Amino acid sequence: MSKNLEKFLSDVGAAIGSQFVDVRPETLARYGEHTLPAAPRVPDAVLFPSSTAEVQRVVQAANDHGIALYPISTGNNIGLGSRAPATAGQVVVDLGYRMNRILEVNEETCYAELEPGVSFQMLHDELARRGNKLMVSATSGPPHGGVLGNAMDRGAGYGPYFDHFGMLCGMEVVLGNGDVIRTGDGSLETENPLNWHVSKFSSGPSLDGLFAQSNFGIVTRVGIWLMPRPPMSKSFHFVFPDDDDIEQIIDLCRPLKLSNFVPTLFRVANDLYAMAPEERNSEYVKGSKVSFSDDGRKAMQARHGLGAWQVSGMFYGPSDEAIAPLIQRVRAHFERSGKARFISHEEAQAIPALKIAIDSMDGKPSASELGMLSWRPGSGNSWFLPGMPMVGRKALELNHLGRSIFAKHGMDYIVMHVASARFARGLHVLVWNKDDSDENARADACYRELTVEFAKRGVGVGRVPSDYYDLHAEQMIPELRKVSSALKRALDPNGVISPGKYGIYMEPRA
Ligand SMILES: Cc1cc2nc3c(=O)[nH]c(=O)nc-3n(C[C@H](O)[C@H](O)[C@H](O)COP(=O)(O)OP(=O)(O)OC[C@H]3O[C@@H](n4cnc5c(N)ncnc54)[C@H](O)[C@@H]3O)c2cc1C
Known part of the structure; x- marks a missing residue:
């Protein structure tokens, strides 16, 4: 332990209680773990303050001794870095443990x-x-x-x-x-x-x-x-059979959101996103470099009574009777496509893939979707989060691009578009075996290629897994990096809070 760290921890111990300063190796290992391709980023210590005044004392001590801090709230940022700091050796400030009122x-x-x-x-x-x-x-x-x-x-x-x-x-x-x-x-x-x-x-x-x-x-x-909370909420769901139906789906969702007729976002989940929480990749063989097959996907769709895409939304209202005509209108709109198959709220309650959509729109936290992390063994998971305008032909083009990059690296294409009026965020989920070094390297290469290829087409991401902060910052104009550094110098002149997070440093990187 460096002299600075020792003095810092002693000052912090006096401020928040030495029992709330944890440097046990097992604690540090636990806070350093994450599901991304890079090695664990083990912190030097973990602190558990109990109030704003104590957080202020911690920040002051970090300024006094030149220590980098990394704040987390509950540290459940799975697939984006979990609770591991931006770089190894930063001191994690776990706010959630005692500041949870x-x-x-x-x-x-x-x-x-x-x-x-x-x-x-x-x-x-x-x-x-x-x-x-x-x-x-x-x-x-x-x-x-x-x-x-x-x-x-x-x-x-x-x-x-x-x-x-x-x-x-x-x-x-x-x-x-x-x-x-x-x-x-x-x-x-x-x-x-x-x-x-x-x-x-x-x-x-x-x-x-x-x-x-x-x-x-x-x-x-x-x-x-x-x-x-409204007295009544009722979901509606449509299943589409083919991958390329995404073009039509996006064009169908857009007017219902632009007019604000449907109050929720649309969850537009592909087969693997919807069904992976309930399944294991039955074709997985360690060392294999191929994606889950189209035949496997078709068989899975049939098992669940679902399709290549599942579209879900919800209405709220005073009663069943008030909501029924709204659902009729959405149903007529989607069924005009000749491809959509309607699934009612009552039927969907019994279909786990659709129940997740219902719970999330009905304000009920649920752990069910976490099942998708076991699609392949070995706990690797990261999220590539680009977006697209709500234009069907763009959706088709970007889906072809995404699927081809996943396939090139032997990953399984798991995606859900979350559609609003003008824009949809595409949740692209990489699940792989971290214990297999080749597969781990391919997951990393896949994420990097997705980033660069989507950026070339004018598409950025909504959130960044912590392995890739610099990669995404490099896609931005240098002027933006300069402004972020100027703000950093103004608000955090000694650079004590999470240096490097989201690619923000005291001095902009070339
Ligand atoms: C299967 C699955 C499904 C998911 N579904 C969703 C979803 O539907 N929607 C969604 O948004 N996410 C989703 N996630 C991602 C993630 O798990 C959640 O967003 C999670 O709630 C974030 O973790 P947290 O709230 O514990 O935040 P933390 O891990 O505590 O923090 C998240 C980030 O905010 C920063 N931060 C935290 N607290 C502070 C603070 N007090 N001051 C300054 N900065 C702070 C941290 O440094 C970190 O960068 C999903 C993940 C998985 C694996």
Whole structure:
């Protein structure tokens, strides 16, 4: 241990209690693990502060001793880096362990004020305990993922409140220089800012966006807007038989979203995305370099009564009778294609692949989708997250490109497009055997080629797995990297917060 680290840990121990400073090898190994291709990024220590004041003391000590920190909320960022720091040796600040209080639930103006450790499951359970008047916007990821951490990485759900960063209203942040600020009306010189969690903007610039996917500060508290739970929710589903139907599907979804007729996003999941949570790759042989076969896919589709694509959405309303005509209208719209097969809400409840869509749109966290991580053995998983305009011919072109790159590297094409009015995010999931070094290298090469080929066609990504921060930053114009570095110098002059995260350094990389 370096002298600086020793002094830092001793100062931090005095500030937060030495029992909340963990340097045991087994703890460090656990926090260094992730599912990406690179080697584990083992931190030098893990800290468990209990309050904003303690986080501030930690940041001040890091400035005093030149130590790099890496904040996590619950550290369930599976496929994007888990809880491992941006680079090995950074000290993980695990906020979730002790800062996990729901500070307020306001049922009149429908928001909650949360600390970083509040998970989707915790918030869901608390809202249920209070009589289910409000609902959480659930992801289909780990129920123990944090609401705040997910929003800070610009994660998303599938219902009307899907934009988790967009639903934040009012933050408390410890900057890299040790100052504590509150955004919006929270910045008034008062202990009781009346509009902190109901109005996003106060006078002056809006700073909130600076703290998402960056390394300028540690967010210790947020307000998040919540949707009132409607008396009735009913999903609808359509199955399409062929891979190239994606062109028609995207063109069919677009007008229903542009007019806001359908309030949720559309989940447009291909066969493997929908069914892999329930299946294992029966064709997998260690060392094999081929993708799961088309015959295997057809057999799987038949087993589940599903197809090459499954489209899901949901309506909310006062009663069954009020929702029935809405579903009739969507059904007529999709069935005009001559290819869509309708599956009702009641039937879909019994189909695990569609039940995941129902739960996520109905505000119910569920661990079911995590089953897809066992599609192949060996726990490798990363997410390539490009997007596309809601134009069918573009969707077709990018799907052909994605599938061909997956096939070239012997990966199985697992994809779900999450479609809104003008744009769809494409969740491309790589699942591979990390214990096989050749397969691990191919998963890495596949991700890199996807990044470069999509960028050449004008397509960036929504979130970045931590192995690839620099790769994605390199796709950006140098002026952007210069601005990020200037902000870093202004807000974190000693560069103590997550150096390198999202490709942001004190000095821009050439
Ligand atoms: C099968 C599967 C399905 C998934 N489905 C979804 C999905 O539907 N939607 C979705 O969004 N994601 C999904 N994910 C991805 C991921 O698991 C979730 O987004 C998860 O909630 C993120 O982890 P977390 O909330 O614990 O955040 P953390 O791991 O704690 O943090 C995430 C990031 O935010 C930063 N951060 C955390 N806290 C702070 C803070 N207080 N201040 C500053 N920065 C901070 C961290 O440094 C890190 O970079 C899925 C993953 C899998 C494997």
